[in-house]
Amino acid sequence: xxxxxxxxxxxxxxxxxxxxxxxxxxxxxxxxxxxxxxxxxxxxxxxxxxxxxxxxxxxxxxxxxxxxxxxxxxxxxxxxxxxxxxxxxxxxx
Amino acid sequence: xxxxxxxxxxxxxxxxxxxxxxxxxxxxxxxxxxxxxxxxxxxxxxxxxxxxxxxxxxxxxxxxxxxxxxxxxxxxxxxxxxxxxxxxxxxxx
Numbered sequence: 001x002x003x004x005x006x007x008x009x010x011x012x013x014x015x016x017x018x019x020x021x022x023x024x025x026x027x028x029x030x031x032x033x034x035x036x037x038x039x040x041x042x043x044x045x046x047x048x049x050x051x052x053x054x055x056x057x058x059x060x061x062x063x064x065x066x067x068x069x070x071x072x073x074x075x076x077x078x079x080x081x082x083x084x085x086x087x088x089x090x091x092x093x
Numbered sequence: 094x095x096x097x098x099x100x101x102x103x104x105x106x107x108x109x110x111x112x113x114x115x116x117x118x119x120x121x122x123x124x125x126x127x128x129x130x131x132x133x134x135x136x137x138x139x140x141x142x143x144x145x146x147x148x149x150x151x152x153x154x155x156x157x158x159x160x161x162x163x164x165x166x167x168x169x170x171x172x173x174x175x176x177x178x179x180x181x182x183x184x185x186x
Contacts (some may be wrong), residue, residue: 009158017154060109061153064102
């Protein structure tokens, strides 16, 4: 196992978390783009579940020492911001 | 970074998942031991959420190549078995 295999786990963990976060971001964007449509009543439930899942992955990666705590927190904070923008937009509608 | 640091991630990932699974098992045992008491109505919801969280960790560790898919599946299957024993016991009560 060469040394770049070692770094691989860290890079891969960060990349996986980023990709999973982007999937949630896409879900949020779809909702934002379809605000005029009747809101799927469960979308908040779906997004909350997705956020919970991502937070467990981030916690796991952090405990493993593969991802820095601040990096993990930043990923979640950015999504939380998008979620509150969405929530406000859908309640103002 | 010595080679044992490489293995460390795999061992640590497996150990973390085992420890998280044991936490859920303890929750199940507490419920089993207190079947005669009025069941906390949310215990199934709590256990489902915990199981979902663990499944996301296992999926993440598997995608990272740190844990073998069959190992992850075995962890969840064993807990599912305990959950159905608990469920039956509480409905038979």
